[in-house]
Amino acid sequence: MNILEISDLHFSYGNGPVLSGISFRIGEGESVGLVGANGAGKSTLLKLVCGLLRPSEGSISVAGVPVRKDTLNQVRRDLGYVFQDADNQLFTSTVYDDVAFAPRNYGLSASETQEAVERALKAVRIEALKDRPVYRLSGGEKKLASIATVLSTSSRLLLMDEPSVALDPRNRRNLIDIVNSLPCAKMIASHDLDFIYDTCPRTILLSEGRVVFDGDTASVLRDRTLLEAHGLELPLSFSRMP
């Protein structure tokens, strides 16, 4: 079964189209990279998928449920959105409370919540930070904590917006390992093409609101002509290759 189905999606903020005729599917457990120049529509697409924006045309369904105003609660239980700025995602005072926020809101009992939190923290390897105040976290720790906040409700589809921004090399490598270990489906929007190469076997290239490529990551990231035509460059991993 497909966890995400998008069909002929159109969206505009009012001053010209941002997305035009977007269609693709993501299967259970699949990892898909979303790349494109600034203004290509990556973040907009992620927000449409989780119902933060409404399309002007077309349809989106998550786990077979169409994304509409009346189905948002149901859809969002299967989704997790990791914001670019972790401070927007971590709004309680401790890591535990932030990770427990969603389970508590969905009515889980105290013991179920504790179990869900511990499972999520274990998945991102930050069990030791459970009681740490959020303002005491480093940038890398905040990123992992923000991922944990969406894993605690057993999300089947993880949407990540620029996850490797402002991470040092070690934290970035750690994040790649953790993302690869997560069994859920993922759609990762990023300018870090090397990160996409390391985490997503499939990549969708957006340009001026349209899908111009949807296929094998290595193929698109080796294609200098295609990348440069759409405002991108060869990633470092490929630019040094003969």
Place this chain on the structure above:
Amino acid sequence: MEEEARGDGRLQTLHPLAKFFVTIIYLVLLLSFHKYDVAGVLLMGAYPVLLFTLGGIPLRPMWRRMCVILVPVCLVGIANPFFDRTPLMPGVTGGMVSMVTLLLKGLFAVAAAYLLMVTTTMDDLCRSLRKLRVPAILVTVIMLVHRYLIVFLKEVDRMRTAYKMRAPGQKGVHFRFWGPMVGMLLLRSMDRSEAVYQSMSLRGFRGEFPSDKDGSLSRSDILYITICILSFLIIRFL
């Protein structure tokens, strides 16, 4: 202060509602002492003295707060010796005594409030406020102000540093930049608040931060409340 409040000392483990209740009663009774009742006000000092020493709570951070609070108190009280010359004892007028009680009340009130905050996290205090039927909307806003304060303080600090680096020797922000400097920060704040709202609503936000911490008072909490309040009442009325 938050770090201290998360410790596992005797006072930190007491129920926040018990500490809150005792602090309020203490303040009410402390402030109700007559302006000439120096001995009574001094006796009330036993509560903060005992708790500071028993809890091993550092005093230095409190002194800084004390200075902030005591300046206006002194300014208000300094007129008393001039306008109240009622003789109470040889060489001592009512005005002098009332100034001393005012200062002592100020000192002990700050100490009591500080004790509450240094042994109780803001989260626990907010949960206590909810138990006291303070509206959820206000409590949630308090928690968010507390959470994002440090984010904005860091941002303001960066802005001030960037400004100072490019305007050395200038004291404060020049009036030409009042609007743009704060205005840009304000616009970023509004955008951030929208992102925070989106993040909250994606995780099932229903208007307040839910909690599954147990709300009942233990025997030691009840004992603490009883002993404290009885002591305050004895000092006040006997």
Place this chain on the structure above:
Amino acid sequence: MHMADALVSPVVAGIMYACSAVAVVLSIRGMRSGEEDRERSIPLMGVMGAFVFAAQMINFAIPGTGSSGHLCGGMLLSALLGPCAGFLTMTAILLVQCLLFADGGLMALGCNVWNMGFYGCFVGGFLIWRAFTDRKMTRGRIIAASVVGCVVSLLLGAFSVTLETLASGITELPFAVFVRFMLPIHLVIGLVEGLITAAVLVFILEARPGLLQGAGGPAEGGRRMKFASVLAVLAAVTLVVGGLMSHLASSDPDGLEWSVEKVTGAPEIESDGPEWAAGVQERTALLPDYAFRDSERGTSFSGIAGALAVLVLCFAVGMAFRKPAGRKIETSGAD
């Protein structure tokens, strides 16, 4: 203008807590009524509250004076969020200031919320803001509204501080002297804060005019607060507060006067202080003969010595049984 606990009596603190609590409840009701709107307002108020708190730490240099001023939070918040949401945000800010920074006492919080939040948001940020900007939103009107709003709300706040302190019987300073000291200072502060606030709001008008209340921005509640009903609430509150406070001044002789009368045969001891002080007091006393009950024990040397001895004993006991709090969390630097 934050009041410390020592400056209010429990009765005055209680009255002001009640007034502020009523204002909080009415503000919650006055906010936008849809569930989604209300939920959306919460992070907005929280983040804006943190912003105002932090922005008030910035020193704005006042040209030609060598000194600096700060932002007026109530006015700014009301202009952006509306008076109800602005007032709730100010309440949250004042509580956090009180608890984290001891800016203002816990008992005096009701007074501070009223003096700074209520006047700033409803008088300055609503009545005066609307009076100037309702028909048209221009730079000049925003500057005028900000300056007048800040000045008026700060003067009202300073006046309330005077009343609350005097009604609490904390100071012997005569009313007129106190007022003459407080008001001019707060007039100047209000002017400066008004100009700083105006600068920020003018920037917003130019950058994102839709954010300002009344400039096509979101109006609070489905129904705007009617001017007449606001005035009615203000008048009612003033009557209650004034009436309750004046009730505190009893005409019965108190214990001290009674003791003096019994001992000396006269109701009052002749003061040997300077005549000018007595003259000032006579002319300016708002609540003459305002005194409490017996206080002999409290001022005797033995009473004070005994109290000091108890304090020393408490300290010794505490040191003997102290158990310093352990640290649960290891701190690490955040970036």
